[in-house]
Amino acid sequence: MRIPVAVLGATGAVGQRMVQMLACHPWFELVQVCASEASAGKPYGDAVHWLLSDPIPEKVASMQVTAPDVRSNAQIAFSALDSSVAREIERGWATSGVTVITNASSHRMDEKVPLIVPEVNPDHLDLVRGKEGMIIANPNCVVIGLALALKPLVDAFGVKCVNITTFQALSGAGYPGVPSLSICDNVIPYINGEEEKVEAEPLKIFSRLEGTRLVSPDLLISASCTRVPVLEGHMKSVSLSLHRKANFNEVKEAFCSFRSQLNLPSAPRQPLCFMHGQASPQPRLHCHLGQGMTVSVGTLRPCPVNDYKFFVLSHNTIRGAAGGSILLGELVVDKLFSKN
Numbered sequence: 576m577r578i579p580v581a582v583l584g585a586t587g588a589v590g591q592r593m594v595q596m597l598a599c600h601p602w603f604e605l606v607q608v609c610a611s612e613a614s615a616g617k618p619y620g621d622a623v624h625w626l627l628s629d630p631i632p633e634k635v636a637s638m639q640v641t642a643p644d645v646r647s648n649a650q651i652a653f654s655a656l657d658s659s660v661a662r663e664i665e666r667g668w669a670t671s672g673v674t675v676i677t678n679a680s681s682h683r684m685d686e687k688v689p690l691i692v693p694e695v696n697p698d699h700l701d702l703v704r705g706k707e708g709m710i711i712a713n714p715n716c717v718v719i720g721l722a723l724a725l726k727p728l729v730d731a732f733g734v735k736c737v738n739i740t741t742f743q744a745l746s747g748a749g750y751p752g753v754p755s756l757s758i759c760d761n762v763i764p765y766i767n768g769e770e771e772k773v774e775a776e777p778l779k780i781f782s783r784l785e786g787t788r789l790v791s792p793d794l795l796i797s798a799s800c801t802r803v804p805v806l807e808g809h810m811k812s813v814s815l816s817l818h819r820k821a822n823f824n825e826v827k828e829a830f831c832s833f834r835s836q837l838n839l840p841s842a843p844r845q846p847l848c849f850m851h852g853q854a855s856p857q858p859r860l861h862c863h864l865g866q867g868m869t870v871s872v873g874t875l876r877p878c879p880v881n882d883y884k885f886f887v888l889s890h891n892t893i894r895g896a897a898g899g900s901i902l903l904g905e906l907v908v909d910k911l912f913s914k915n
Contacts (some may be wrong), residue, residue: 578908581607581649581673583656583664585640586614586623588750589678590655592897594619597653598632602841602905607647608638615642626750647673650701651907653900654679665710672708676869676904678896680768683776685714690714690779692722692848692899693906694835698784700910713779713903715743715772716895717800717809723782723847723870724813724887728826729781729792733818736795738881739773742803742810746859747891753802763802773798793818808858814884823875826883830872839905841898843868850874856888867893868902 579595584590585608597605614622620636643656643664652668654661654677661679661730669675682688689699690712703709714722721739728734743766745752758765775795782789803810821829830849835842843865850856850873860872867890878884889895 576895577602577604578651578912579604579606579647579649580651580653580904581647581650582604583609583643583654583668585619585655586610587655587657587894588626588746589854589892591623591627592892594635595627595629595632596841596897596901598635600901601747601861602908603651603901605635607649608635609643609645610640612642613816614640615645616640618778619810622906624750638811644775646673646907651674651676651904653904654899655897659877669708669710671853674708674907675710676713676900676907677710678713678900682710683714683772684779685710687710690776691906692719693839693842693902694781695722695726696780696905697837697910699780699789700907704853704911711903711907713896713900715769716747716777716889716891717743717769717773718776718780719887719895719899720809720870720887721773721811721813722777723889724811724830724872724885725777725781725815727829727847728815728817731829732821734794735816735818736797736881737777738797738814740801740812741769741773741800742801742805742812743769744805744807744809744891745802746807747809747840747895748802758802760806761804764799766800768800775885800899803856807890807892808862809889809895810856810858811887813887814878814881814883816881817883820882821875823883827875830875832901837900837902837906837911839904841868841902845869847872852868858887858888861888862890866898868898870894894897
């Protein structure tokens, strides 16, 4: 029997991705779509301004939208709510006994809320093991790709410091997004609140779990975040120093040999793809690898300031948002639900 789930913020850009991916999910049955009071009571097909190329799933189009404080029999709520309203709404769902998988930033740095990339720190689920009603957070869309790229290097050599410059796609700003006269023929070197998230969230993800507390790693991150005229795919230019010195082939092998241990419906066979050619990865060519769930790393070379530099690419609305949240939900079911 499939697990009943709800989507909070179902009419937004990320919410639509969640609806699309949940419509035929083998583990989850979408039983409720929630949006603002203005949309409540309407059929989903009438309430949503659908942005995806595939049509609205037929069985969802006729579902009546509910307000976000109305709760059905859902056991898991996938939240795509805006951070401005997410905190109290998500807390209300969790208090009622529902497991909330949130894509909003509101709870990410809360001490008792795990912040998880399933292939990187699944052990952090132990922070909420045995609880009824909980909030578990999906990281920032840039951070997910960065964490997956850092994971094999952290494990093999340790990472001392990271300098990252992001080139973030327009879809990351939601709909209607950045005004055309601001972004056409332009790069905007500022995204409100983004640098702080990119610098802080990986420290929580790579923290060591000791009992019921997280111990921060010896890691420094400096981030510069920009918006670029690309539709989908967040590119990251990364330069880093390692705790243990490694030659070029050792670093390349760490990337190439990284494999996921997850056997979950949304887990890509290859979560990290090392690209051997020059000038790779590129958003137009590579952000849909693994149905948008695979992160690409390429153009690896020595760095004259730090040890190595390379580019990272991840699909921001799939791996970095809707798909990452659903994969996290699958991990929760596999690790927590089956053992209750």
